[in-house]
Amino acid sequence: MKRRNFIQKSTAATAFLTLGGLSMQSFSEKNTKQITILHTNDVHSHIEPFKNNHYKYPNQGGVARRAILVEEIRKENPNTLLLDAGDIFQGTPYFNFYGGELEFKLMSMLKYDAATIGNHDFDNSIDGLYAQLPHAKFNFISSNYDFKNTILDTHVKPYKVFEKDGIKIGVFGLGIELAGLVDPRMFKETIYLDPVEIAQDMSRILKDDEGCDLVICLSHLGYHYTNDKINDLKLASKTKNIDLIIGGHTHTFLPKPTVTKNSDGENVLVNQVGCYGINVGRVDFYFDSDKNKTSKGKSIIV
């Protein structure tokens, strides 16, 4: 729908006359909407595909291929968001040489919409991350890292609401506990806040205050641990109003997204696509304005 063009090109009179037709077309015919979410995690500076003779991932991955895939999906559905769940940095000499500049520039070229911050994104210290921010034309979202006493203050958003085809998509981000994992000299005065409490707050703000149709959590907490450390599956069970948790950190290659229950007993999707840009996750959400259709319950196909 290019309404702005339409108004500009038409005279007022014809615009008025065709109003009926327009509204018929836009609201009765097209009452199904589709939002596509594409996501990566733990790409770890993997710019090029793995070599042909790599023992584990021969000829897999590569940003130039990811660009084509993303472009094709965007052509198919322009209402697409491209997200990353952290650990963009560290893993190839590209990071050692350029400190993340190339990673951010390429992600900007691929038109990433947002990313959260992983523990390795502090590897050149919080100052190293800050220095690369001008190369990133996408948002950094982190809700449970309090950066107010650091150089990143105001450069990272606690959440962001995207609007695609009239559907409001709220995205918030969760980072892993840094103490014990990252040298304090690297993260400096970043304060880690409890991810469960923050997720409860964020999902309420996004659902109730911002009126989002869809709530997505970008998490770098990890998919699952055998100890009692917080992880994506636990997070899902302790929160509500989150539709999708996009995970990272544990480099978990899920064969398909996990469907689990939230604190209200409703379904939540948890997905993670391993690491190094080997895979891209895709989740499509279909909306309908016909309430009768929801009475049959929402179907989840994974």
Place this chain on the structure above:
Amino acid sequence: MKNTILILFITLLSVSCKKEPQYLVKIEGKQLPISAEIASDKTIEDFILPYKEKVEAEMNTVLSYTPKDLVRIDGKLESSLGNLMADLCFERANPVFNSRTGKNIDFAMLNFGGIRAGITKGDIKTINAFNLMPFENSLVVVEMTAEKVTELAKYLIAQNKAHPISKQLNLIVEANEYNLTIHNLPLDDSKTYFVLTSDYLQNGGDNMVFFKDPVKLFKLDYKVRNSIIDYFTEIDTIKVELDGRFTKEN
């Protein structure tokens, strides 16, 4: 008049467009592999190229030369590559430590698993240093009690493998006895020792628990890989021998 109609139109449009509630009816999720079947975006490839060329040029810079293959499996409880790594870390780190504290490191210890690749006879390039040490571990000096150093020796004996240790430490195992010397002196229970290792191992990596809770910890802000690169840059031809610093006699 025209404007009024237009405003009216826009108002009507926005009223009739007032957000109809949307109900989520279906979700589909899947993983898309990035395989060779997907074409590569030329613009992206061209953009990467200058970065790639610079990295490759740097990686192929010749730093040093080795007249023989450097591997971690040419000895039983020591290796040419292990000895080299421990000795070069000591050599690079001690001046840094000394200038900051006025003290000297007693010996260095790393782990066998941390030697990630051998170096083939011939030119040594920057990429060899990256392959040998792909991790971002940094050097630390752990001030340890003699009791903890004894634990360290017992760990080496129990593990029975060629963990890299520097030449200042000598450990000879005979039957159920062992003889440990540091700088040719037996362990002195009344003093503490300054042991160089990586932050990874100091944090309990490879079960080296004796590095935990030290008397004092000194972080050198010096990456293990950078010490390797600096050493190779400085030394024209690498000379390294198996010298029996850790042996078991039957």
